[in-house]
Amino acid sequence: MPTILRAKCIVVGDSTVGKSALTQVFHSDGTHYPKNYTLTAGVELLVKAVNIPDSNDCVELYIYDSAGKEIFYEIVQKHWDHPSVVMLVYDVTSETSFDSCAKWLERVRSQKPEMQFPGVLVANKIDLDQRRVISPKAGKDFAQSNGLEYFEVSAKEMQQVEAPFYFLANEFHKMYKERLEQFKTLA
């Protein structure tokens, strides 16, 4: 029997960076890309199971696609208690969205400061090469100094969309295995 782990994955970042596009592309296995913008009002929950390689285990990701618009923040925040893993998204064509990353991270960390949780920084819309203003180096540096894993993706081109989700699921699973080793020493 496979072991099913459950992780709450909150997806955060400024409005229009592509959080809903990424989660919907991932959730639909690449069959659905929301071309027209529909703003997320509050939080949308999507669930997707990820199989962990070289094991019988699977991680069910409870993905909380959160609104980036400031007016929803008060509602959104209420859904953020006890996150297991975090996905922070910005748009490589928007300097503002990159500058906001520190703020979003701070907001997430203020939820549960004593618990360590795996996180990724996702640079989206890399298909818009001509309009790109945030370099890979700037993204990597920010990720590194904040303990996040860095990914470049395009929801539109369905490029690398699964990678950050898989990474988070695998990190969560790894953490579980590590904790089990600790638990075995307790008695």
Place this chain on the structure above:
Amino acid sequence: MFDVASSKAGAQVVLATSADEEYPPENIIDGSQDTFWVTTGLYPQEFVITFQALMNINTVRIQSFNVRKITVGRSVSNEPTEFELLREKDVESTDGQLQEEEIHCGGNLTAQHLKFTIQSGYDHFATIHQVHVDGNAVHS
């Protein structure tokens, strides 16, 4: 008075919200502190112990790790339904050793089932190593 929650006494864990077959919920009542049940992510997490018969409960002792808040409910019906909250406990965090909580019920409290709900934890994963319930069967 003896441990009415042990599998030797005919008790069973009839429900648990996490299942890793290497760490099954039966470990909670197997009489050994070495084995445990582990939660596999998110809270709340729950398990229900059903006794062999209706019991008078004196003390409930819980050995755990990473549990922050736990509630205990009892039911006197045949089926594990209609639970009534008995106690809510904030558990201190421990480092490298098991948490121990005791709940005194006075001895005239009856239960057919006890439901334990881990409301929150100090980490993503928590364990229950052992639940011990001092009590005896209600003679009618």
